[in-house]
Amino acid sequence: MAWDFSTEPGFEEQLGWMRGFVREEVAPLDLVFPHLDHRVPPPWLRRVVDPLKTEVKQRGLWACHLGPELGGKGFGQVKLSLMNEILAPYQWGPTIFGVQGPDTGNAEIIAHYGTEAQKTRYLRPLLEGEIFSAFSMTEPQGGADPTLFECRAARDGDEWVLTGEKFFTSNAQHAAFFIVMAVTNADVSPYHGMSMFLVPADSPGINILRPTRYMGEAEDGMDHPHIRYDAVRVPLDSLLGPEGEAFTVAQTRLSGGRIHHAMRAVGQAQYAFDMMCERALSRRSGDQPVSAKQLVEEAIALAYAEIEQFRLFVLRTAWKIDQGQGYSREVRKDIAIAKVLSYRVMRSVLDKAVHIHGALGTTDEMPLARLWQLVPGYGIWDGPTESHISTAARLILKGRVPASGLWPTEWVPARTEAAEKKYAEALLERARAAGDAAEVPAGA
Numbered sequence: 011m012a013w014d015f016s017t018e019p020g021f022e023e024q025l026g027w028m029r030g031f032v033r034e035e036v037a038p039l040d041l042v043f044p045h046l047d048h049r050v051p052p053p054w055l056r057r058v059v060d061p062l063k064t065e066v067k068q069r070g071l072w073a074c075h076l077g078p079e080l081g082g083k084g085f086g087q088v089k090l091s092l093m094n095e096i097l098a099p100y101q102w103g104p105t106i107f108g109v110q111g112p113d114t115g116n117a118e119i120i121a122h123y124g125t126e127a128q129k130t131r132y133l134r135p136l137l138e139g140e141i142f143s144a145f146s147m148t149e150p151q152g153g154a155d156p157t158l159f160e161c162r163a164a165r166d167g168d169e170w171v172l173t174g175e176k177f178f179t180s181n182a183q184h185a186a187f188f189i190v191m192a193v194t195n196a197d198v199s200p201y202h203g204m205s206m207f208l209v210p211a212d213s214p215g216i217n218i219l220r221p222t223r224y225m226g227e228a229e230d231g232m233d234h235p236h237i238r239y240d241a242v243r244v245p246l247d248s249l250l251g252p253e254g255e256a257f258t259v260a261q262t263r264l265s266g267g268r269i270h271h272a273m274r275a276v277g278q279a280q281y282a283f284d285m286m287c288e289r290a291l292s293r294r295s296g297d298q299p300v301s302a303k304q305l306v307e308e309a310i311a312l313a314y315a316e317i318e319q320f321r322l323f324v325l326r327t328a329w330k331i332d333q334g335q336g337y338s339r340e341v342r343k344d345i346a347i348a349k350v351l352s353y354r355v356m357r358s359v360l361d362k363a364v365h366i367h368g369a370l371g372t373t374d375e376m377p378l379a380r381l382w383q384l385v386p387g388y389g390i391w392d393g394p395t396e397s398h399i400s401t402a403a404r405l406i407l408k409g410r411v412p413a414s415g416l417w418p419t420e421w422v423p424a425r426t427e428a429a430e431k432k433y434a435e436a437l438l439e440r441a442r443a444a445g446d447a448a449e450v451p452a453g454a
């Protein structure tokens with residue numbers, strides 16, 4: 011019997027250390043150095059954050075998102091889930107532990123598809139936390155549907171020339187390089203006509219048209235710009251993965267990115283829930299805490315149920331990946347559902363948590379406002395909720411078959427007739443014992 015929901019004692023001890031360390035050392039960074047977590051720190055900030063990163067490295071908890079064969083620690087996705095739950099409530103959490111998006115997803119595809127030279131140039135410093143990166147896929151005219159992408163790359167001598175526009179390339183202003191998806195053969199299906207490129211951020215021809223900020227993001231916060239690639243030239247060996255196979259490469263990145271986002275959503279929803287419980291117990295209405303009011307009790311019980319179901323689902327999906335199922339069809343179905351639940355659970359729990367805090371919950375004096383602002387993003391980044399619902403439904407239905415005739419397989423009249431035939435003798439005996447000839451079934 012292998013069902014086991016416990017954490018091995020050695021790792022539980024690490025998680026316990028993380029909880030204290032994150033609360034004492036990392037959470038305060040959000041309050042005094044907000045928005046500086048996704049860029050190379052200036053010397054004065056290095057003096058603060060480098061010792062924290064060193065401590066994490068000494069505990070063996072740095073950059074745990076990749077397996078040993080890919081240059082990481084090899085903790086696997088279940089342990090990463092448990093870690094992300096602790097890190098995600100705080101902006102600086104993932105950066106201090108070397109697991110911040112979008113760099114984790116970018117590192118994953120370079121680790122999977124990069125040449126040794128690409129790994130040396132891009133992956134090593136990325137894993138060391140020395141540089142940051144950006145993923146340039148979405149375009150102004152098409153985000154959810156990559157078959158509409160127009161940005162192109164053409165061979166010219168010993169170079170590729172990239173021309174076109176991209177939108178929402180997160181953290182472009184502080185990235186050392188971009189991973190750009192571009193059409194390399196417009197004459198074949200887009201599924202085999204696009205390629206991925208590693209493009210240094212200082213390449214001539216990269217024009218940031220405007221920064222574009224996510225709602226509520228500060229002026230100096232992360233940008234998600236509209237970019238024009240004006241004949242940007244990169245050497246032929248800038249191709250990441252096989253030519254024409256950007257869809258497959260992107261799938262690796264996006265599947266990993268989605269489940270990592272779901273892990274973070276669990277931690278953020280739990281953080282909001284903890285605040286909500288404390289407030290409900292502290293705030294009074296008449297002679298009772300508001301936690302004693304039935305409708306508040308309902309909000310607390312339902313939020314608990316939503317988070318627990320979601321958490322178990324994310325952990326089981328992570329476990330499936332760890333069991334060697336990778337991003338198989340079975341796992342992609344669950345990742346799609348985890349992505350849908352991230353949005354729904356965050357929306358539902360944040361709504362309750364903000365509401366139960368009353369006016370205070372709507373202000374910038376609680377961490378709830380920042381978490382609340384993430385909710386619409388959860389429904390859109392990595393593809394909108396609707397397309398993941400469709401993907402999941404299609405994968406769920408694969409291998410299932412329609413009914414063989416007019417009536418459903420479980421149609422009760424046909425099943426009753428079959429059951430009466432199967433147990434005709436017993437039915438006959440029962441009818442005789444009751445002395446009721448009318449009860450003798452027709453088929454007996």
Ligand SMILES: Cc1cc2nc3c(=O)[nH]c(=O)nc-3n(C[C@H](O)[C@H](O)[C@H](O)COP(=O)(O)OP(=O)(O)OC[C@H]3O[C@@H](n4cnc5c(N)ncnc54)[C@H](O)[C@@H]3O)c2cc1C
Binds near residue numbers: 147154155
């Ligand atoms: C905070 C944030 C960070 C991001 N970071 C990056 C990044 O680093 N790199 C990057 O390349 N992109 C990034 N994105 C962009 C993101 O991947 C796209 O926004 C997403 O794929 C949706 O594309 P779109 O915004 O163009 O929406 P659209 O394609 O315009 O879709 C709009 C709406 O139409 C509906 N819709 C679309 N398709 C379907 C469908 N198949 N079925 C049913 N309804 C549908 C949905 O309601 C959807 O929300 C980021 C987005 C956000 C919000």
